[in-house]
Amino acid sequence: MTNQQISSNRLDEKEHAKVEKSNDVRDLFKNKFFQTILVSNVLLQIGIWVRNFALLMFVTDQTNNDPFAVGLMGFVEFLPIFIFSFIGGTFADRWKPRLTMIRCDYLSAVSVLVVLITLKLGSWHMVYLATFLSAILSQFSQPSAMKLFKQHIKPAQLQQAMAFFQSLMAIFMVVGPSLGVITYQRFGIEISIGVMGVAFLLSAIVLYRIPKDKEVKQEKPTKGQFWSELSAGFQYVWRSPMLKSLGGAFALAGIAVGIVQTLSIFVVMERLEQPKQFLQYMLMVNGVAMLVGGALVMTLAKKVSPQKLLALGMLISSLTMIGIGWSTSVPLTLALQFISGLGFPCIQIGISTLILQSTEEKYVGRVNGVLSPMFVGMMVIMTLVAGQLKVYFPLVSIYSIAGIMMFAGMSLIVPLFKYRPSVMMEQR
Structure with a gap:
């Protein structure tokens, strides 16, 4: 086969991939x-x-x-x-x-x-x-x-x-x-x-x-059935290596996010020496980056597994948290906020996709109910604790700890790279 034929075949493959992607998006909408x-x-x-x-x-x-x-x-x-x-x-x-x-x-x-x-x-x-x-x-x-x-x-x-x-x-x-x-x-x-x-x-x-809900024949609820179903949801998460690792990553991410959300105002006033109103510009930069990040993820959706997408987002968040804590430069901090915003959709989309792909339909609600409080619970606890940490530790150290926590959460996801969600369900 000549170089010209090889080049032509590659072009045909690219065109075919573009058409297939376009059709997927059209079918979705x-x-x-x-x-x-x-x-x-x-x-x-x-x-x-x-x-x-x-x-x-x-x-x-x-x-x-x-x-x-x-x-x-x-x-x-x-x-x-x-x-x-x-x-x-x-x-x-x-x-x-x-x-x-x-x-x-x-x-x-x-x-x-x-x-x-x-x-x-x-x-x-x-x-x-x-x-x-x-x-x-x-x-x-x-x-x-x-x-x-x-x-x-x-x-x-x-x-x-x-x-x-x-x-x-x-x-x-x-x-x-x-x-x-x-x-x-x-x-x-x-x-x-x-x-x-x-x-x-x-x-x-x-x-x-x-479309109307499917009619499913259900037995009449008996006394204690609710608690039995609730317990089954916890057991389902515990038996799944994918969901169990997600729970640990959720908790560590909640610790990191709770710290950063609470103390970001002090980054503005102490590290950047700006008025507290400057915080709105940091949030706007972060929001715009999330839009861009969401668009990028759409292009990567079929090429990158949700595990890798989640780990990438947590790695970006980890590094930018540490960088924002150390930075005293307004342009650098805003750049790090933007990069952090690019990673956030990777986390959200990776988590949602993993839960849906790794969970049988009849357990989706309970799995969501078990995992969500792990993130929110740790976030709220750290919202209350972060103010006290600020009294005893410098801001740079606290942000570095938050970044390390996020990195630790990411490390729980890395061993799952070799698995596909369908395989994880089969192993249950």
Whole structure:
């Protein structure tokens, strides 16, 4: 075969790969479930970000920036993850996922209406209830959404689908805070709450486009069956080398992220010697990078395994955490923030894909319910501890420890490179 023929064959292979990739993307967007879940998520993100920032600004206005009142908003948002994540995941495996999501969105809209009525009657403290109830319902809705991804997306397209989903989340991480603040400042708290309610209601209506849940004959629940199912979820994770390693990586990543999120304001003021308002620019740079990172992952989705994608993201986060802690240069810190943002979609997409590919459909909700609190739990604990660490240790040392923790989490994933998720399920 001549060099010209070899070159021609290579070109044909590249063209074939391009066509195949284009067809995959087209098929994904022709998927009725995927179209619907994207539109629903846009509406939910609008409601969530208006809730997070409009209510936060309202509370600061009502309490004259009282730190306890502001901190309580975060507390009522994260507390349900500890209490209801295991429960929500277990019931998500028992209930019909499509119907569960629709009901959760309807209930969120109703809770917002109740808060609006109480505001009219003069009781503003009910805004905490809106956040609390919305956070509870999300613990039932999120694992149900994961089950639907497992049902309606082809295994070969899961990572690509998650990349699109993550990119959408990244867009709202950039525009969401401004959306919440502008809505509150221009229209006030009542209109802001109305926007939340309408967004949740429209999301519920849109979800009716998803194909109806499969009818599965279930035995009548017996006394103690719930606890038996919950225990089975923990055992399922423990028996899986993939999921067990993911749990350890989750916990270590939560420690690192909790430290960094809490102390980033001190990096701005002490290491960079900038006013605290400069933090918003660091977050914007990070958000833009997440968009770019999500787009890059879409191109790599079929070439890189989710294990390697996750490990790459954690390695990038580890190195940039250490670099940001040591840096005293504004341009260098912003560059590191950008690089860190590129790695974040790798972590999110890698985790979601691994959970879906490594878990049988009937256990998806419980696995999600077991693993999520490991990350959030350690993050919240370190949010409380990080302030005390700052009293006794220099910022450089604390950020270096956070980076080492993230690296340790990454090291738990590396031994899994040789496995494919389908093989891990067979080994159970």
